[in-house]
Structures are given as structure tokens and as C-alpha cells.
Amino acid sequence: MLRGGVLSRLPRQPVWIRDETSASFLLRLAGLNGWSFGELVVRLGGGQGGLSEPDPEVDEVWLGPVARERLAQLCGRSVVRVEQALPSLAGSRITVRARHQVRVERWPQAQRPGHACVLCAAGKSEGPVWRVRRDTWTVCVRHGRWTGLGQGRFQVGVGDLPEIADAHVRRMRLERASGEYARALLADASQVAVYWWQCRQMGSKGVWRRRAAVLGVGREGLWAVPLIVYPEVIVLAEAMAVRERQRAVGRSFAGGPAGWTTGRWVAWVGERLGMASEMAAGGHRALEAWLMAHRNAVPVKERLALPAPEEGYRRRPLALMAPHRKVPAFGPLDAVSCLPWRLGAPMTSVVVRR
Structure with a gap:
């Protein structure tokens, strides 16, 4: 899992869906690899417990710079590619010096996520895939x-x-x-x-x-x-x-x-x-x-x-x-x-x- 200070790429990777929320993606990543959300949080630098599993319909998971780097390693991608795929990562206010690099917070009412296209998500997730909702609708x-x-x-x-x-x-x-x-x-x-x-x-x-x-x-x-x-x-x-x-x-x-x-x-x-x-x-x-x-x-x-x-x-x-x-x-x-x-x-x- 950890080689020379670098996390190994996980064997099972979710299909990337444009503008997915971090909460939705992390839950899919953990589930595919047989982990609980808490186990994934530990590997991302979120501390030993204390974070409840997010409800992706109303919650978002915010990652600091260290957690984003570790997520990129688990996904076998560059940090830039991960941030492009998960747009809410750019809005994180967690600094590199923060003790806990993962936080779960509720979205403001006007920003709550929406469903991804069901055809895009077909066969790629057991439950709905949630997207960052920049507007009230998209195509x-x-x-x-x-x-x-x-x-x-x-x-x-x-x-x-x-x-x-x-x-x-x-x-x-x-x-x-x-x-x-x-x-x-x-x-x-x-x-x-x-x-x-x-x-x-x-x-x-x-x-x-x-x-x-x-x-x-x-x-x-x-x-x-x-x-x-x-x-x-x-x-x-x-x-x-x-x-x-x-x-x-x-x-x-x-x-x-x-x-x-x-x-x-x-x-x-x-x-x-x-x-x-x-x-x-x-x-x-x-x-x-x-x-x-x-x-x-x-x-x-x-x-x-x-x-x-x-x-x-x-x-x-x-x-x-x-x-x-x-x-x-x-x-x-x-x-x-x-x-x-x-x-x-x-x-x-x-x-x-x-």
C-alpha cells in the first residue's frame, strides 16, 4: 500500500464522470475496493476516525493539499487531472499545515448537488452519481x-x-x-x-x-x-x-x-x-x-x-x-x-x- 512514502494505485478504479462531487467519487472509490469511508479517510490523512460517512445528496468532502496528493496516488493520476475531474476540490479552504486534511460539510441549499445523467452512470455505480451543480440544471x-x-x-x-x-x-x-x-x-x-x-x-x-x-x-x-x-x-x-x-x-x-x-x-x-x-x-x-x-x-x-x-x-x-x-x-x-x-x-x- 505504501511504498517509499508513495501510496500504491488501488486495483479497482471508478469510471470518471464529469463534474462529480468529491463525496460521490470517494464513496465509489472506497466501495469498489472493499473499504469503509472511514478507512479511506485515514489513508488520505483525515485522522483516526471521527468523520461520519457523508450523504452525497447534501454533503461534500473537502480535501486539503496533502489529501489531494494522496488521492491522486491512489488513483494513479496527477493532482492536476484529479482536480480537473472533481471541480469542488478547488474550493477547499484546508491548508497544507492543517492537522486533518479531510472535512465533511453540508452544501449550502443553493449549491446542493444534482444527479448525473443516468446513462452516463449506468453500470458504474450501485447508487446515484452526484455532480457539482453550478446551475439548477444542465445538459x-x-x-x-x-x-x-x-x-x-x-x-x-x-x-x-x-x-x-x-x-x-x-x-x-x-x-x-x-x-x-x-x-x-x-x-x-x-x-x-x-x-x-x-x-x-x-x-x-x-x-x-x-x-x-x-x-x-x-x-x-x-x-x-x-x-x-x-x-x-x-x-x-x-x-x-x-x-x-x-x-x-x-x-x-x-x-x-x-x-x-x-x-x-x-x-x-x-x-x-x-x-x-x-x-x-x-x-x-x-x-x-x-x-x-x-x-x-x-x-x-x-x-x-x-x-x-x-x-x-x-x-x-x-x-x-x-x-x-x-x-x-x-x-x-x-x-x-x-x-x-x-x-x-x-x-x-x-x-x-x-
């Missing part, structure tokens, strides 16, 4: 399944709506390109779509109605709304990222104050969505509210005097900007948004200054 691209919470639903097949999986792939691309700020853009784009849905604007009579019919839900099925509007949310978030990259360097959309005005950006979004007429008929109001919150504070005269942005700036992650100086990594997206309305709540008035 398994591989199996075409929506996993989340809503009226008791944890798994919904979306194989008849391939645009959902395509949108999720685009979302991951946006997150890689824009960094932490992408979550704020996704939150705001989602809330704009909520405005359109509740005001029966944009896709309510067309594409959104078709998706709702495929899912077998009516307008009262609010759990399905984020899923129904998802492809348009991603298109909008991408358009917001284009606009925010220009704002980050003190420029107007398309690179200059004489170029694309706010009105033309809104019209461009409508064209990208294939809903230009709906945008002109009232859909623009929600976007104008977003633009007011994200307005370019650099005067035009100063913008004209700025040097050209450095080459390749569009490929770099976006820095956090007002009104999103802090973006929480976990919890529902609507809690991240700067927009005031919420799905299912009475709509607030949107005042747009002209």
Missing part, C-alpha cells in the same frame, strides 16, 4: 438528456430537440473563450429570454411553442422554460460577449462610435435569432434595459483618442466589469443576473432612458 450532450430539478423531474430526454445539445456545446465554447464573465452573460441572456417568454414576445408563437409541444408542457410548466429557450439564450449570450469585448476596450459595437449604434446592435441580435420583426415590435425593450446596465461609461471623445486594442484581444477571457464585479460560481443563474424580473413572478416595469 448531457453525449446522451441528449436534461438533468435538473422541477416538479420532481430529474432526467428528461431531449433527443428530439438536437438544438439543445448543440446549444450546450456552444455554451461550453463561450465559457472557454470568455472565462468567468461568461456566467454573467448567460445569466443576463437567460433573464432577457424570461422577459420575452412572460410578455409572449419573440419565439412564443413559433420555435418555443414547438419545443414545448415536443416536451409535452404548456405555459404552466415553468420548470421547462429554461430548456425551451436555451438555444436562443446562447445566441444572445454570444452577441452580448461581442458587445462587451468592445466595451472592455472603451469602444462602441463594431469598433467605433460612428459604427454600430445601440439600436443597430439590437437589430443585429434580432437578425441572429431569426426574429427581426418580433424584436422591432417590442422585444427590444428587454435588451435596452440590459444595455443601460452595461452602458459604455467612456466619453466618445476619450474613446476616439484611445489606441487600437492589442492584437488578439478578442481571444482573451473577459475581465469582470460593472455591474458584474463578482460572479458566484455556484447556484441558480437568475441570482447572478443584473436584471430585476424573475420567471414566474409578476413582471416589473422596464424603464429605458433614451
Whole structure:
């Protein structure tokens, strides 16, 4: 087991499942090798007893640097690979000098984990596999399944709506390109779509109605709304990222104050969505509210005097900007948004200054 100060790789290894919680993975690792959770904790540096077995539905296991190194040895992987597979490890506050390198703590209510796709977990675990829940729901691209919470639903097949999986792939691309700020853009784009849905604007009579019919839900099925509007949310978030990259360097959309005005950006979004007429008929109001919150504070005269942005700036992650100086990594997206309305709540008035 211990050779020259290094732990040997365990003979039986769990199949790695993307974004699994540490509690879920450690319980699977221990069970496969005939250990109790307490026996595994001892080998990770958690002390001799005193830790009860976690409930992976509500608890997380936090590992310090020493425990992460030992877990990597037991798995025959590098620490970097283990931390990539188990994302909550990065949130541990246990220091290298801590006497006990393992702690079991309850997740905050808003961050409690969700079920992994049942097809991803099939044959790989006797019980459910639990994933870090960055949002209230996610999409398994591989199996075409929506996993989340809503009226008791944890798994919904979306194989008849391939645009959902395509949108999720685009979302991951946006997150890689824009960094932490992408979550704020996704939150705001989602809330704009909520405005359109509740005001029966944009896709309510067309594409959104078709998706709702495929899912077998009516307008009262609010759990399905984020899923129904998802492809348009991603298109909008991408358009917001284009606009925010220009704002980050003190420029107007398309690179200059004489170029694309706010009105033309809104019209461009409508064209990208294939809903230009709906945008002109009232859909623009929600976007104008977003633009007011994200307005370019650099005067035009100063913008004209700025040097050209450095080459390749569009490929770099976006820095956090007002009104999103802090973006929480976990919890529902609507809690991240700067927009005031919420799905299912009475709509607030949107005042747009002209």
C-alpha cells in the first residue's frame, strides 16, 4: 500500500464522470475496493476516525493539499487531472499545515448537488452519481438528456430537440473563450429570454411553442422554460460577449462610435435569432434595459483618442466589469443576473432612458 512514502494505485478504479462531487467519487472509490469511508479517510490523512460517512445528496468532502496528493496516488493520476475531474476540490479552504486534511460539510441549499445523467452512470455505480451543480440544471450532450430539478423531474430526454445539445456545446465554447464573465452573460441572456417568454414576445408563437409541444408542457410548466429557450439564450449570450469585448476596450459595437449604434446592435441580435420583426415590435425593450446596465461609461471623445486594442484581444477571457464585479460560481443563474424580473413572478416595469 505504501511504498517509499508513495501510496500504491488501488486495483479497482471508478469510471470518471464529469463534474462529480468529491463525496460521490470517494464513496465509489472506497466501495469498489472493499473499504469503509472511514478507512479511506485515514489513508488520505483525515485522522483516526471521527468523520461520519457523508450523504452525497447534501454533503461534500473537502480535501486539503496533502489529501489531494494522496488521492491522486491512489488513483494513479496527477493532482492536476484529479482536480480537473472533481471541480469542488478547488474550493477547499484546508491548508497544507492543517492537522486533518479531510472535512465533511453540508452544501449550502443553493449549491446542493444534482444527479448525473443516468446513462452516463449506468453500470458504474450501485447508487446515484452526484455532480457539482453550478446551475439548477444542465445538459448531457453525449446522451441528449436534461438533468435538473422541477416538479420532481430529474432526467428528461431531449433527443428530439438536437438544438439543445448543440446549444450546450456552444455554451461550453463561450465559457472557454470568455472565462468567468461568461456566467454573467448567460445569466443576463437567460433573464432577457424570461422577459420575452412572460410578455409572449419573440419565439412564443413559433420555435418555443414547438419545443414545448415536443416536451409535452404548456405555459404552466415553468420548470421547462429554461430548456425551451436555451438555444436562443446562447445566441444572445454570444452577441452580448461581442458587445462587451468592445466595451472592455472603451469602444462602441463594431469598433467605433460612428459604427454600430445601440439600436443597430439590437437589430443585429434580432437578425441572429431569426426574429427581426418580433424584436422591432417590442422585444427590444428587454435588451435596452440590459444595455443601460452595461452602458459604455467612456466619453466618445476619450474613446476616439484611445489606441487600437492589442492584437488578439478578442481571444482573451473577459475581465469582470460593472455591474458584474463578482460572479458566484455556484447556484441558480437568475441570482447572478443584473436584471430585476424573475420567471414566474409578476413582471416589473422596464424603464429605458433614451
